Amino acid sequence: MKSSMFAIIKKDFRGITANKRLFSAILIVPLILTIFLPSIFVFLIHFAPDDPDIQKLLQMIPLSIQYDSLELTIAGMIINYIMPIFFLMIPIMTASIMAASSFVGEKEKHTLETLLYCPLSVKQIFRSKVIASFLLSMMVSLISFFSMIIILETEIFFLMGSLLIPSISWIIILLLVSPAIALIAVTLIVRGSAKAQSVEESQQGAIFLIIPVVLLIIGQFTGLLLLSSWILLILGVFCAILAWILLKKSMGRFTYEMLLK
Amino acid sequence: MQAVELQNLSKIYPGGKQAVKQITLSLNQGEVFGFLGPNGAGKTTTVKLLNGMLIPSEGNCRVFNIDPVYEPEKVHAISGVVTEHAQMYDNLTGLENLIFYASIFGISSSESEKDANSLLKQLNLEEAKNRKLSSYSTGMRQRLSLARALIHHPRVLFLDEPTSGLDPESAQNVNRMIQLLAKNEGITVFLCTHQLRYAQEICTRYGLIEEGKLLVSGTLEELRAKILARITLCIRATKVPDMLSFKKIGDQQYEIDICSENEIPGIVRQIIESNGDIYAVSAKKPTLEDIYFALTSNAKEDLK
Incomplete structure (x- = not known):
């Protein structure tokens, strides 16, 4: 990678992290989703396990995923079945905020034109922006994952006296599905940003990406659809291929004239 | 070799507006060329065509024999551009901005810091160099843009209204600097302006444009002989x-x-x-x- 592209990536990263308001917004929502929300579940099952609805739910759970105790089984379900879905949402949110501010934001503030006068092709600028947004969303995903694991495991250990090992799905989620979805989100936002005139306009596009994830969350909560490792793997491969195609198609589309409109 | 060459260059925008009409002219190396005309005459469009930001509808142009349509990056590597819409980052300081742009041009940070400091000094921005750009006045931004355009030691400078928004003293300072750059370093300057008095002070040759058409070009003496x-x-x-x-x-x-x-x-x-x-x-x-x-x-x- 050219050092000039690295300079853009570094600058974009700094642009987000230096803007405390924006950066805390990027971090707070994922942390609420991945720490606050499951903690409530864990406390709930510890202090109110006799609820008849929970008993009914337990009867439906396949034996293979049941742990020694009732509490641990439910906690395991939360960690391994409910939480992964949030890790599909986090990269979309982060990537859209970052991509919108780094591409449309530059257009809005008239700094994109200056960048275009530099000895980089539109493709290289586009690639640097995609990499920057992608890396940030991966960073936020990983921070969220590790803080979630540390906090939930501590809670579970102290409340239920044992540790839960996260399932294999997490590897697929963190290394395949989540990066692929982040890439799709970034590419779509950057693609749309050539036409969008404001950051808000381009962020609105990201809402359409959230819809399928919200449906998955509903499916997961109501038990209509339980994502197994295999389904996740297929979903991940599909998203990765889609991301690659979108990226390839978008790269060739941009011209200076189009961006300066 | 001519520094800048335009041959029969035309640009019709998608809406049908013809912004540049068959302009033919050439600039020698080290020349300060004044491209003069009222607002909307086609000066900025010409600069964009010369930098490959726009594709000509007809004709062609070259900067040191490089065609900006095919190799815009190469043109950018040897040219510095100042236009009204080429702004810098408000969240960075003046010095950080210059170092960032230098790094995109592949200049090491130690070298760029040295160059940036000397440019900031020449443009009277030394005191403000560690302040965020958001606190800069229009004139200061304009001067910093000039410093940004010079940070990679370009061979050609495309300046679109570089003295607009500057007080008379700064304008004179900037003009003197442009003149010195052409004289001492052999930088070719393509200066677009409607401030004719400033242009007369620093340009060696002129082209007068109106409604996209080049009306006349030549030195002041040549223009006098031809027109008045x-x-x-x-x-x-x-x-x-x-x-x-x-x-x-x-x-x-x-x-x-x-x-x-x-x-x-x-x-x-x-x-x-x-x-x-x-x-x-x-x-x-x-x-x-x-x-x-x-x-x-x-x-x-x-x-x-």
Whole structure:
């Protein structure tokens, strides 16, 4: 990678992290989703396990995923079945905020034109922006994952006296599905940003990406659809291929004239 | 090799507006070329065409023999551009901005810091260099843009209204700097402006453009010869002979249009011979402004 592209990536990263308001917004929502929300579940099952609805739910759970105790089984379900879905949402949110501010934001503030006068092709600028947004969303995903694991495991250990090992799905989620979805989100936002005139306009596009994830969350909560490792793997491969195609198609589309409109 | 060449260059925007109409001209290395015309004449479009930001509808252009349509990055590597819409980052300081742009041009941070500091000093921005750009005034931003355009030691400078928004002192400072860059470092300058007085101070050659069309180009002397050859002779004398058809413009102030400086001694002699006392004689050659107005009014008459 050219050092000039690295300079853009570094600058974009700094642009987000230096803007405390924006950066805390990027971090707070994922942390609420991945720490606050499951903690409530864990406390709930510890202090109110006799609820008849929970008993009914337990009867439906396949034996293979049941742990020694009732509490641990439910906690395991939360960690391994409910939480992964949030890790599909986090990269979309982060990537859209970052991509919108780094591409449309530059257009809005008239700094994109200056960048275009530099000895980089539109493709290289586009690639640097995609990499920057992608890396940030991966960073936020990983921070969220590790803080979630540390906090939930501590809670579970102290409340239920044992540790839960996260399932294999997490590897697929963190290394395949989540990066692929982040890439799709970034590419779509950057693609749309050539036409969008404001950051808000381009962020609105990201809402359409959230819809399928919200449906998955509903499916997961109501038990209509339980994502197994295999389904996740297929979903991940599909998203990765889609991301690659979108990226390839978008790269060739941009011209200076189009961006300066 | 010509530094900048435009051949039959035209640009029609998708909406159908023809912004540039068949312009042909060339710039020698080290020349300060004034591209003059009112707002909306097509100056900025020409700069964008020369940098590959726009694709010509007809004709072609080259910067040091590189075609910006095919190799825009190479053109960008040797040119510095200042336009109204090429802004910098508000969340970075003046110095950080310059170092960032230098790094995109592949300059190491130690070298760029040295160059940036010296440019900031030359442009009187030294005190503000560690302040965020959001606190800069329009004039300071404009000067920093010039520093940004110079940070990678370009061979050509495309300056679109570089002195707009500057106070007279800063404008003069910037003009002096542009002149020195051309003279000492051989940088070719393509200067777009509508401030004709400033242009006359620093440019070595001019091109006058209106509604996308290049009306005329050449040095000031060439333009005078082509457009407005007259010289206005102003004389302060007690009296002038009637036969000289002087125009009285004030108390003991007379004015006459002549074709050449060779006529002056004869006129002065005639006044003295008719017992007039002369206090002052000055010959005013047409300024760029005079030529420009003469030219545009001619063009309008032609249209009628």
